[in-house]
Amino acid sequence: MTGTWHEQLRARGYRVTPQRQLVLEAVSRLGHATPEEICGRVQETARGVNISTVYRTLELLEELGMVTHTHLGHGAPTYHLASEADHVHLVCRGCGEITEVGPELVEGLVSRLEADLGFGTDVRHLTVFGRCRNCRP
Incomplete structure (x- = not known):
């Protein structure tokens, strides 16, 4: 939607x-933020x-496609603008460092899941856990 x-x-009937x-x-300024962090701001x-x-408000904005959330751990979800998702x-x-990478880096995985399982992946909600180069042994 533009x-x-x-x-x-307004186009969807909301004030x-x-x-x-x-x-x-707050979501725009904070980037990735929990509801508690957004509330604080x-x-x-x-x-x-x-x-x-x-x-x-976050629920409504997500329903309208303006924000989206992801889970970056066991705690609360983090929200960010859908346009930047x-x-x-x-x-x-x-x-605990969070790095954002383009979806092209997981294209092989996405393609393989589609080809082998018929599974369409939504990478906007994909989080990969591991250890960064500074924390690896």
């Missing part, structure tokens, strides 16, 4: 509220916004 996020919300604006701006401007409002996450189990 147009500003304001236009996207542009200050809370929605603050949540979307929003509360810097609007103290009255609580975590429930942030969760509901075309990447794979590499998470180091040693130092």
Whole structure:
């Protein structure tokens, strides 16, 4: 869908509220962030916004295709703008560093899953765990 996020919300019958604006701006500024981190950023401007409002807003924005989430560990999901979601996450189990790489690096895996199993992979939610070069023995 094209147009500003304001236009996207209105075109789908939703109002542009200050809370929605603050949540979307927080996601944009923070990059990968948990709902709690997003809430903390929003509360810097609007103290009255609580975590429930942030969760509901993130759910709506994801439903509308404006944000997406991934799981980078056992904790809460992390959210980022859907327009910037075309990447794979590499998470180091040693130092916790998160590296983003293009989907072309896993194309062999994606192709093999499709050819062998008929499985279509959504790499936007792909997270690979391991150890970075600094943490490897």
